[in-house]
Amino acid sequence: MMLGPEQMASEFRLAKVEDHQTILVQRTLRSGQSIFYAGNVIVLGDVNPGAEIVATGDVIVIGKLKGTVHAGAGGNEGAIVVAFRFEPTQLRIAGHVAQPAEETLPPGKPGLARIVDGAVVIEAFSLTGERKGPPSVLRTLPNAPVVESKARHTGAGAKRRNRGAVSEKAR
Amino acid sequence: MGEVIVITSGKGGVGKTTATANIGAGLALRGYKVALVDADIGLRNLDVVLGLENRIVYDLVDVAHGHCRLKQALIKDKRFEGLHLLPAAQTKDKTAVKPEQMKEICLQLKEEFDYVIIDCPAGIEQGFKNAIAGAEKAIVVTTPEVSAVRDADRVIGLLEAAELKEPKLVINRLRPKMVRQGDMMTIEDIIEILAVDLLGVIPEDEQIIVTTNRGDTVVQDQRSRSGEAFRNIARRILGEPVPLMDLERDGNLFTRLRKIIGLR
Numbered sequence: 484m485m486l487g488p489e490q491m492a493s494e495f496r497l498a499k500v501e502d503h504q505t506i507l508v509q510r511t512l513r514s515g516q517s518i519f520y521a522g523n524v525i526v527l528g529d530v531n532p533g534a535e536i537v538a539t540g541d542v543i544v545i546g547k548l549k550g551t552v553h554a555g556a557g558g559n560e561g562a563i564v565v566a567f568r569f570e571p572t573q574l575r576i577a578g579h580v581a582q583p584a585e586e587t588l589p590p591g592k593p594g595l596a597r598i599v600d601g602a603v604v605i606e607a608f609s610l611t612g613e614r615k616g617p618p619s620v621l622r623t624l625p626n627a628p629v630v631e632s633k634a635r636h637t638g639a640g641a642k643r644r645n646r647g648a649v650s651e652k653a654r
Numbered sequence: 655m656g657e658v659i660v661i662t663s664g665k666g667g668v669g670k671t672t673a674t675a676n677i678g679a680g681l682a683l684r685g686y687k688v689a690l691v692d693a694d695i696g697l698r699n700l701d702v703v704l705g706l707e708n709r710i711v712y713d714l715v716d717v718a719h720g721h722c723r724l725k726q727a728l729i730k731d732k733r734f735e736g737l738h739l740l741p742a743a744q745t746k747d748k749t750a751v752k753p754e755q756m757k758e759i760c761l762q763l764k765e766e767f768d769y770v771i772i773d774c775p776a777g778i779e780q781g782f783k784n785a786i787a788g789a790e791k792a793i794v795v796t797t798p799e800v801s802a803v804r805d806a807d808r809v810i811g812l813l814e815a816a817e818l819k820e821p822k823l824v825i826n827r828l829r830p831k832m833v834r835q836g837d838m839m840t841i842e843d844i845i846e847i848l849a850v851d852l853l854g855v856i857p858e859d860e861q862i863i864v865t866t867n868r869g870d871t872v873v874q875d876q877r878s879r880s881g882e883a884f885r886n887i888a889r890r891i892l893g894e895p896v897p898l899m900d901l902e903r904d905g906n907l908f909t910r911l912r913k914i915i916g917l918r
């Protein structure tokens with residue numbers, strides 16, 4: 484379900500990550516646009532500088548991640564962030580903040596961020612061949628709702644449609 | 655039935671008004687009937703840029719409120735056959751016109767004109783909403799600066815949300831030398847972020863400042879690079895496939911001659 488920040492605060496306390504739904508965002512998030520979601524967020528598009536995603540679960544960007552992402556918002560330290568091009572402005576997981584600029588990941592490469600020993604670690608994420616580290620456990624995504632590619636932007640206003648499958652292509 | 659195009663940017667001072675005047679004049683040069691609408695109420699300056707300030711009797715707000723007929727408020731440009739201006743009011747603020755009224759005015763204008771071009775105010779508030787209300791197409795202007803591109807991205811998102819799909823991009827004030835030295839964003843950098851079609855690139859050109867201060871346009875100037883860039887944009891709007899001009903070409907006649915005869 485799509486929640487405003489206030490509602491989400493209470494949702495955080497109730498929801499266990501395992502039960503979280505996943506939302507599919509079939510568009511590029513432009514500057515000033517944001518998604519708040521109690522669950523996982525998958526973006527089929529880019530997250531431009533100035534755009535923001537806050538999710539209680541994982542955030543996966545099938546495109547360029549250049550904006551700001553907060554995964555595991557509400558305290559889930561197991562949340563991860565994955566992007567095909569991993570160049571976020573700012574990254575948070577649960578209560579931890581990482582400045583990717585200080586990390587060593589080369590720009591333009593797929594990346595994955597997670598918490599290791601209480602700190603955000605960013606690592607290259609190989610899309611082919613051998614892959615080390617998480618995510619080793621594939622989570623099932625129950626009946627992922629879809630944000631229309633036409634959907635209006637910004638948090639609480641973002642519309643979605645309940646559809647089982649992805650049919651439209653991102654921009 | 656004409657086409658209503660809004661020229662917008664988010665950030666101020668990137669060249670919306672300059673682009674409106676020159677693209678409008680460029681289309682008029684090609685024989686089309688063009689109405690320019692200054693939607694920057696309270697901060698009008700399209701009339702000044704066009705040198706038509708002293709001929710304003712009625713303005714957009716007068717038309718919206720029924721104080722005059724649309725025809726009475728339109729100023730006919732004397733240099734460009736077919737070019738007209740609907741000026742903004744200087745004394746009112748942006749709330750003096752409602753989006754509904756703007757829509758109605760655009761509808762009336764496109765009965766009469768081939769192209770209706772709206773000069774949008776900076777920002778994303780009421781003035782922006784008014785300016786885009788009657789538009790069917792949008793041109794987004796940016797300069798090769800991170801902040802301008804960020805605002806352009808924001809505006810493109812808002813345009814898309816308002817069903818103004820596939821806006822076209824104009825990059826203004828590009829300095830090829832700075833780009834070459836790695837001190838300025840490249841065209842590719844900008845397109846990569848904004849992911850929209852490029853309508854044209856205008857180089858930084860002193861001639862624009864000179865002509866603007868005179869209340870004149872640059873598009874009719876056969877020798878100026880920016881004039882050529884604006885003519886190309888007008889042709890692309892008309893559907894001609896015009897390749898991007900070579901911005902690297904040296905403006906200096908002597909070095910250009912050397913290049914032509916192969917001395918480089």
Ligand SMILES: Nc1ncnc2c1ncn2[C@@H]1O[C@H](COP(=O)(O)OP(=O)(O)O)[C@@H](O)[C@H]1O
Pocket residue numbers: 663665666667668669670671672673776826827828856857858859860862863866880
């Ligand atoms: N390509 C250019 N080269 C040099 N000066 C420019 C160029 N484009 C615009 N300018 C100057 O920049 C200033 C702002 O342009 P303007 O069109 O008024 O911007 P906006 O309408 O977006 O606020 C003006 O003084 C104008 O003459």
Ligand SMILES: [Mg+2]
Pocket residue numbers: 670671672694699773774775
């Ligand atoms: Mg202006």
